[in-house]
């Protein structure tokens with residue numbers, strides 16, 4: 001029987017230390033510059049590609065770690081370096097996961113390499129689901145995909161918003177409605193290959209935080225993609241739609257549960273990003289509190305400061321444990337009977353917001369300036385309670401799971 005342990009094995013420690021080194025030596029020193037420039041940090045992505053961090057192989061290795069800790073560990077270290085740059089590095093992974101989850105072997109082999117490019121010519125990819133009127137309410141999506149049987153092509157029309165890497169991506173993965181009567185069960189995902197006519201970038205957003213990560217609208221006007229760009233293929237889609245129509249008639253419960261399981265499994269990764277940012281701010285605050293003196297003694301000698309740091313560290317460790325539990329559950333196939341994935345994302349993201357605000361307070365006036373990184377970390381932390389499901393949506397999912405109510 002396996003013994004219970006929270007110790008990382010030697011391989012995990014080695015990967016963690018390697019990633020920490022990259023985050024400390026390459027990401028952190030570049031953070032302020034790219035935050036101010038509000039541009040994609042291509043040279044840093046290229047550096048990550050050279051050492052093997054920006055690649056499908058790297059993600060696959062972490063994803064298949066049998067303990068489930070590979071991905072959260074990687075996210076925590078990279079986001080400890082800087083959230084905006086780290087999102088530029090892992091953003092392509094969101095689109096790649098979309099293909100891995102729904103694509104055929106051929107689609108995976110064709111498109112994922114084009115998402116990353118190579119170390120001499122790096123590319124990025126975008127996952128486009130959100131729309132101006134369909135954020136939390138994914139079922140309200142309006143982008144349509146219509147099949148042109150004569151040409152074996154799909155025609156996509158609509159406007160996507162908030163797409164990380166939208167418009168600058170080599171490959172876009174676009175979620176669209178194929179059967180409007182089925183709500184979110186009538187959606188399908190499509191690859192839009194490089195330089196496809198009709199796809200353009202709309203507004204690029206000027207953001208509060210994670211400013212090194214490009215976020216933009218993506219406009220689709222009569223975008224024609226070959227039939228083989230439908231992820232999973234037409235036969236599988238037709239079968240799935242037929243099943244969804246049947247289940248819609250008889251209550252639809254089983255389909256809903258399968259979709260929820262997928263979200264529950266991916267949310268801890270965002271929780272881990274939040275833990276990385278929170279830990280970074282806490283470390284700066286701890287160091288400052290030990291070195292800054294007022295009234296003839298280090299400010300950490302005041303309980304008012306020391307207790308704040310004690311709470312910050314306790315909450316960060318608690319967040320990490322929730323994230324690790326949910327990741328371990330996802331990898332080992334344990335059912336999320338209490339929405340443990342949502343719990344981990346909720347707690348870690350709220351902790352990051354709180355801890356980064358406390359860090360500013362502990363640094364006093366310096367915390368409020370861009371001379372110190374906690375101001376940036378606080379702006380960055382605000383994203384975690386918004387994307388991949390807001391805190392309100394996480395609470396809604398947890399509450400409905402606990403009460404046994406259906407999750408729409």
Ligand SMILES: Cc1cc2nc3c(=O)[nH]c(=O)nc-3n(C[C@H](O)[C@H](O)[C@H](O)COP(=O)(O)OP(=O)(O)OC[C@H]3O[C@@H](n4cnc5c(N)ncnc54)[C@H](O)[C@@H]3O)c2cc1C
Nearest residue numbers: 127128129130135136162163164215386387388389390392
């Ligand atoms: C920087 C950034 C990057 C992003 N990257 C991507 C990406 O790559 N791809 C992509 O597809 N999307 C992306 N998103 C979109 C993100 O997932 C959405 O912003 C998020 O799902 C919330 O949707 P919304 O902004 O429309 O807010 P809304 O859904 O309009 O919510 C507004 C407020 O109402 C609350 N609310 C809504 N419904 C309920 C309810 N039933 N009960 C209680 N409260 C409720 C919300 O919690 C929130 O506080 C990104 C967003 C940002 C800001």
